[in-house]
Amino acid sequence: MRDSDFTGFRGPEFERADMAGARFTAVSLDGAEFRACAFHRVVMRGVEMADVTIDGEIRNLVVNGVDVAPLVEAELDRRYPDRRTFRPTTPEGFREAWDLDERLWEATLARARRLPPELLHESVDGEWSFIQTLRHLAFATESWVGRCILGDPSPWHPLSLPWDEMSPRPGVPHDRDARPSLEETLTLRLEAMAMMRRVVDGLTHEQLDSRTEPLVGPGWPDEGETFPLRECLLVVLNEEWWHRIYAERDLAVLEERG
Incomplete structure (x- = not known):
């Protein structure tokens, strides 16, 4: 045509x-x-x-x-x-996956630290910057572990970043243009990772096969929803895997710019 x-x-x-x-x-x-x-x-x-x-x-x-x-x-x-490894089916598998995730992100973070700090706020091809990626991963863990599994109705830090297309929700932060330093962002990120670590370290077969309690209050996921606990953890692992792949892809471009 x-x-x-x-x-x-x-x-x-x-x-x-x-x-x-x-x-x-x-x-x-x-x-x-x-x-x-x-x-x-x-x-x-x-x-x-x-x-x-x-x-x-x-x-x-x-x-x-x-x-x-x-x-x-x-x-x-x-x-x-x-x-x-990021598709586990047992408590031991989830612990192994999180161990691996921590190691992989250590290497990615070391790569990012070698760049000038201002480049960590730069977008590649319209995607999130490295800093925004870390902020979004904190949001994902807070939502699916803090809210869904641990029952905190409002687990989000003011710098946590939902996906861009999410409609405004009461109590959920959405400051895409904030420019925190890497160290400030890592404080938020590591707190969320520690939350996931506590859950997987104590995970049992019975918990893995259970469902979460209905969610309370406005936020994400929506009030009243309930999920298989296994699904909540898999969502976090999926987010962790893909956003690290995207970060590595974009860091390669930023290294050329730097």
């Missing part, structure tokens, strides 16, 4: 738009960018795709009759053998 085949508007931005059930026929999306978008039950037929990058949680993605999601997962495990 050629540019001349299309008419209409070019370059608009859609934010918090509900397009569920929309139908696109002979539409050019060349150069489009999608962030934090849901594509559940999307059907694409007769499409042309080249030089496309997809990062996210992918399940049941069928391309030309082949479910490629298991192939992607297998390739990621091949590239990153440690990744399997």
Whole structure:
């Protein structure tokens, strides 16, 4: 298809738009960018795709009759053998995963410390800075361990950082533009990591198979929700794994700038 085949508007931005059930026929999306978008039950037929990058949680993605999601997962495990450790099924496995996470982040932090401090506030390709990444990981642990597992209705530090697209919620901080120092951020980050350490160190099979109590008060996750405790811990491990991968990727770019 050629540019001349299309008419209409070019370059608009859609934010918090509900397009569920929309139908696109002979539409050019060349150069489009999608962030934090849901594509559940999307059907694409007769499409042309080249030089496309997809990062996210992918399940049941069928391309030309082949479910490629298991192939992607297998390739990621091949590239990153440690990744399997972050899908534990036993209390001992969760302790092993957290031990490994602490070691991996020690190396990533040592790499970050070699950069000029101002670079740790720089974004690469619109992603979070290194400092913002640490702030977000604190938020994730506070939410899924502090709020869900330990029952603290408001566990967040003022510098904790939710994901960008989260709508404002009473009592939940969301100061994306704050610029704390690395040491100030690490105080917050290490307190959250210590919270996770206490939980996994005392974890039993009975606890792992239990559910959390219904959440109390406004915040994230939502009031009244309850989760398998196992799921809460896996969410934290998943956040830890991927955000370290993203941090390492962006640190490589910042090293070139530095």
